[in-house]
Amino acid sequence: MIMTSAQVNIETAPFLEIKGLEKAYTPGNLILKGIDISIVESGIVAIIGPSGTGKSTLLRCINRLIDPTAGQIIFDNMDLCKARGQQLRKLRRQVGMVFQEYNLVERLTVIENVLTGRLGYMSSLAAWRRKFSQQDINTAFELLDAVGLTEHAKKRADSLSGGQRQRVGIARAVMQNPRILLADEPTSSLDPKTAVEIMELLERFAQQKNIPALVNIHDVSLASRFAKRIIGMSDGKIVYDGSPDGITDDHLKQIYGGESWLV
């Protein structure tokens, strides 16, 4: 049962509409058990829930790193679940992904990592030769400046700290000029101060670009601080969908189970 519903302005076409989404990695063992989400707002939407409840699976279905078992994911007027080949490539380049462990190419420089965000827009040959346009190079430097890493542009990615790497990961995702950002536990490997800075950065880009950012996050207080909307998942289903202010201890008990951890 969904305990609260986010207000949806039906006159605004959703950025993303997920209907009846199911995912089973092995036949008969549903991990996602019928997910319905309509994202009409820009800014951060936080997805919370216990380990193993399917949060990463949900994001991986949206960017089609994995194939959903059933349901629809309507994005840019197309069903991502049905997209194949060139069509899928076009849709995926509009979905910027930020990973917990950054997923940078460690041996490449910081600026080269940011530029890889453009690969989906280039011909295979140009991508293979890493032949980026001057405009892309300018944009990459602007983004590096925006994330505060200009002086690190020519350093190898593996020489950066975790927080700096995540900034590169975000700049790379924004380099795609995405219509939505997905972030899978982007702060879990970071200290609390750096985690806040990363959330600030995601929020800033989401607002500037007027796009939503779906963020899987374990830290409920961080989620409440930055998200306009919180989606609480439990056992592969949505059990809360509403404003951070509306979350009560009862909701948290329903999402995470038990109560001994609540202080």
Ligand SMILES: Nc1ncnc2c1ncn2[C@@H]1O[C@H](COP(=O)(O)OP(=O)(O)OP(=O)(O)O)[C@@H](O)[C@H]1O
């Ligand atoms: N590739 C896979 N093959 C089989 N089962 C998988 C695969 N990936 C995830 N699972 C299972 O799906 C369930 C949901 O995993 P998922 O990573 O989506 O959860 P999560 O809510 O993101 O957890 P966490 O917060 O710990 O990252 C888990 O039981 C997990 O073992």
